[in-house]
Amino acid sequence: MKVKDYAADHIFSFLCLAVSGLLIFALLWLIETPMVFIFFVESIMLTAYLCAFLYDYWRRRNYYTQLWKILDRLEEKTLIGEILVRPDFLDGQILDEILRRCNKYQNDRLADAKQDSQEYREYLDSWVHEIKTPIAAARLIIENHKNTTTLRIDDELRRIDGFVEQVLYYARSAAVEKDFKVEKTTLHALVNSALKTYSKPLIQAGGRPVFCGLDIPVCADTKSCSFIIGQIISNSIKYRTENLQVSFSAYEEQNAVRLLISDNGIGISSADLPRVFDKGFTGDNGRRYSKSTGIGLYLCKKLCGKMNIGITIQSDLGQGTTVILFFPQESYLQEAGL
Structure with missing residues (x-):
């Protein structure tokens, strides 16, 4: 003043x-x-x-x-009314009382919203686990009665299972770190875990995986990292060309390990590339492929941020795409308490 x-x-x-x-x-x-x-x-x-x-x-x-x-x-601006010292002049006292009442109302609304959000996430978690049971039962029935029709149904059930898994990670994305289990593993194990889920779609698409130098130890949450790699493989299958090839290679740096996942698909335009991690963004490829949702890479970015893993993407239209995951070594071990 x-x-x-x-x-x-x-x-x-x-x-x-x-x-x-x-x-x-x-x-x-x-x-x-x-x-x-x-x-x-x-x-x-x-x-x-x-x-x-x-x-x-x-x-x-x-x-x-x-x-x-x-x-x-103050980080939480709505708490300002709780920590103010009451002034000794009248209009300041009136302002102080107004702030306290407004802050209390706002904090009550925020608490209700958080409670509703928590209940919604818990319901989604419960729903996902419940829906997995009939999916598993249906696939078991198909396994015992294999024919052309049931195998096509099995493919659709596998897609449904992938979407259900995506819903689960989306629901947990706000507090996914509570479910982390950081453990020592290798990049080869993480890639194999993801390929188990997407091996059949990859074979059906006529694709083949190529591995190079994946026997590098890292510390990571196996379940979340497998989901991230699986989403990248799914995109490679979705936006493929003839003779699909998905390459997995890695090399060590001073404080990090790089995992490169490359394909020879249709690529991404330079105009769309900066926005591929935005929620719901599908770009030109999404207009040509109606199956695009714009959620997969968004979840990958969010999960990587929670796990202190870097993620970048490089692509040229018609020349394929490369997604790079950066696994920190020393700093990640310290943060995880290992």
Whole structure:
């Protein structure tokens, strides 16, 4: 709060002071009061007003400066009403009470929203586990009654199972770190785990995997990393060309291990490339392939962020796509407490 701004806000009181000073001067002059006494009276009145003005400005400035500092430092802005010191001037006390009531209302609404969100995630978790039972039962029935029709049904059930798994990770994405189990493994094990799920679709698409240098140890959550790699494989199958090939290679750096997953598919345009991790973004490829949802890479990015794994994507239209996963070594071990 600046003095000039505060003075401009009190311009009416200055005008009242000036008018009252002139009236007192005129009255004392009419009754022939000596000028020295008139000057003395005017000085007392002006000094009293200025002292009151400066004191009021000082306490208000201190309060509002403190208020701004607290607001800047506070991460949860809605808690400001709970930690404010009650001011000693009336309009500040009114503002303080309004802030406290507004903050309480807002915090209550946020608590209700978080509770609803938590209940919704718990319901989705429960639904996913429940729906997996009939899917597994149906696939078991198909296994015992194999024919052309049941095998086609099995393919569709596998797709449904993939979408159900995607729903599960999406529901857990807000607090997925609570389900992490960081353990020592290898890139080869992570890739094989993902390929077990997508081996049949890959074979049906006429594709083949190629491995190079995957016997590198890393520390990661096997389940989440397998899901991420699986989503990348799924995209390679979805946006394939003839003679599909998915290559998995890796090499070590000073503090990280890079896993490169490359395909020879249709690629991604340079205009779409910066947005491929955005939620719901499908781009030009999504317009040509109606099966695109724009959720897979978004979940990959979110899960990688939770696990302290870097992810980037490189692609040229018509030249294939390469997704790179960065597995930190020393820093990740320290963060995981291993």
